[in-house]
Amino acid sequence: MKPRFTDQVVIVTGGSRGIGFAISKALAREGARVVLAAVNEDRGQEAAQWIRNEDGQAEFIRTDVTQYKQVEMLVTKTIERFGAINVLVNNAGAHDSAPFWEESEDLWDRMYRVNVMGTVLPSQIVVRRFFDQGGGGAIVNIASKAGVVGEPGHVAYSAAKGAVLAITRAMAVELAPYSIRVNAACPGPVLTDMLVENVPTEEGRQKLADEAPLGRIGLPEDIVGAVLLLASSEADWCTGQAISIDGGMSILK
Numbered sequence: 001m002k003p004r005f006t007d008q009v010v011i012v013t014g015g016s017r018g019i020g021f022a023i024s025k026a027l028a029r030e031g032a033r034v035v036l037a038a039v040n041e042d043r044g045q046e047a048a049q050w051i052r053n054e055d056g057q058a059e060f061i062r063t064d065v066t067q068y069k070q071v072e073m074l075v076t077k078t079i080e081r082f083g084a085i086n087v088l089v090n091n092a093g094a095h096d097s098a099p100f101w102e103e104s105e106d107l108w109d110r111m112y113r114v115n116v117m118g119t120v121l122p123s124q125i126v127v128r129r130f131f132d133q134g135g136g137g138a139i140v141n142i143a144s145k146a147g148v149v150g151e152p153g154h155v156a157y158s159a160a161k162g163a164v165l166a167i168t169r170a171m172a173v174e175l176a177p178y179s180i181r182v183n184a185a186c187p188g189p190v191l192t193d194m195l196v197e198n199v200p201t202e203e204g205r206q207k208l209a210d211e212a213p214l215g216r217i218g219l220p221e222d223i224v225g226a227v228l229l230l231a232s233s234e235a236d237w238c239t240g241q242a243i244s245i246d247g248g249m250s251i252l253k
């Protein structure tokens, strides 16, 4: 297949591990210059080096996506290093679970701050950059099945991911006149640190796998195809949409 991102500059938040790292590797293989933004310096540097060892172009820029100044710095450094920004993948996220009646205000604040403002702040700052470049650009937000259907045990997370989907649609309408597209991907359970922390036992994860019509939980690589499609020019007439990638789990009942 012809590489779809040759010389395009892509920021992937949370690009240092899990789904974000899989997306970053795939983008680099298709010619993108990838900027990985995450908090843990060692993990981030290692991930960027991994991509460079495969002859990809990647930089890690330490960024807490909930901190406006740090996100501004991420964008400034990306421009200094690569000269432009073409795509933003808002993948950084945080999950926590508790019975609804025991979810603390602190837990709600954290879910909102990382998942919602961690999508809003990079988007605002990158969109201004898209304007400076004369319009155009694509944003892909990583939401969740939890934002699409009701699930027990993580109401605050579900609310935050539901907000990400509402933001995706509203931004898509507001930014369409500038040819900026905004779409979302909604993964079901994917085998990453986040899932293992939430479902620590093999039995628990097998139970989830058994619930999926396609009979297994996802791997980070399973999420890549839809995200790259939405980020690429193949989806030039697609905006405000959300693609579920969840082994068919969200179509049940």
Ligand SMILES: NC(=O)c1ccc[n+]([C@@H]2O[C@H](COP(=O)([O-])OP(=O)(O)OC[C@H]3O[C@@H](n4cnc5c(N)ncnc54)[C@H](OP(=O)(O)O)[C@@H]3O)[C@@H](O)[C@H]2O)c1
Residues within 6 Å of the ligand: 013, 014, 015, 016, 017, 018, 019, 020, 037, 038, 039, 040, 041, 043, 063, 064, 065, 066, 091, 092, 093, 094, 095, 114, 118, 142, 143, 144, 145, 186, 187, 188, 189, 190, 191, 192, 193, 194, 195
């Ligand atoms: N795994 C699943 O089952 C699943 C299902 C549905 C949706 N999702 C969503 O998919 C996305 C990726 O999840 P994952 O499973 O790959 O998670 P993960 O393995 O826990 O990785 C999370 C990534 O986000 C980064 N991050 C967290 N807080 C951040 C912050 N404040 N600023 C910058 N980066 C931050 C982490 O950076 P550090 O390494 O620096 O901590 C890490 O790179 C998330 O939005 C998640 O909600 C996951």
